[in-house]
Amino acid sequence: MSKGVVQIYPSILSGDFGQLANEADRLEKAGADAIHIDIMDGHFVPNLTLGPKAVAAIRKATNLFLDVHIMVYNPFDYVEQFAESGADRITFHFEATEDVEETLKFIRKCGKQAGLAFRPETSFAMIPKFLAVCDLVLLMTVSPGFGGQAFMPEVVDKIKMTREYCNKYGIHQGGIVKQGANMPLFDIQVDGGINVKTAQICVNAGANILVSGNHLFHQADMKRAIDHLRHCQGETP
Numbered sequence: 001m002s003k004g005v006v007q008i009y010p011s012i013l014s015g016d017f018g019q020l021a022n023e024a025d026r027l028e029k030a031g032a033d034a035i036h037i038d039i040m041d042g043h044f045v046p047n048l049t050l051g052p053k054a055v056a057a058i059r060k061a062t063n064l065f066l067d068v069h070i071m072v073y074n075p076f077d078y079v080e081q082f083a084e085s086g087a088d089r090i091t092f093h094f095e096a097t098e099d100v101e102e103t104l105k106f107i108r109k110c111g112k113q114a115g116l117a118f119r120p121e122t123s124f125a126m127i128p129k130f131l132a133v134c135d136l137v138l139l140m141t142v143s144p145g146f147g148g149q150a151f152m153p154e155v156v157d158k159i160k161m162t163r164e165y166c167n168k169y170g171i172h173q174g175g176i177v178k179q180g181a182n183m184p185l186f187d188i189q190v191d192g193g194i195n196v197k198t199a200q201i202c203v204n205a206g207a208n209i210l211v212s213g214n215h216l217f218h219q220a221d222m223k224r225a226i227d228h229l230r231h232c233q234g235e236t237p
Helices: 017-029 052-061 075-085 100-109 128-133 153-169 196-205 222-230
Strands: 007-010 034-040 065-071 089-093 113-118 136-140 187-191 209-212
Touching (some): 007 222, 017 052, 034 052, 052 065, 052 075, 065 113, 075 089, 100 113, 100 128, 153 187, 153 196, 196 222
Parallel strands (some): 034 065, 065 089, 089 113, 136 187, 187 209
């Protein structure tokens, strides 16, 4: 991947749930590009986290882009709630519904960006069909549902193949297909076990949006940690 702008999305799942407004303000002051908010239903993944009211509270506390990742079955049923709560992008899982294209269309109809997430074990073959109809793909580098897991290096090939497919077929930001166009890269996001070392691996493979939770929130200087991740590209770790 040629050098470009790497965006850093801290995952507020690793923050203090009792201080969501303060955490959001801290991330904005630290130079985050967006806040990643994980929503879990206890069914699609074995954990429960935040809901629409928490997203609304974070929305009131910050002007940052809110990247809402819903790990729930039947995601179509939740789109309006999160759109009304202030999400800027709603990303749901390919594995959580049979109505993938309809859900992507509905998210966009609600005036929000539409993202599609894939578990580590889901084949790359499932991805190309949807690249032209979504704004972003999220390639999980851990099994979804819990923070603090170890990075899964087997996902790196999937990142490479996704970027190579976008380049070959001229798929740009927002799913726009246009050969030879001088347009921003299609957004490939990675989430799970992201630190400086794994960030380099993912960016070199083709990712341009890094979600990081435990790594960032355990640093004494959040701004410096975000800057380190943003400038991780270019050299093989």
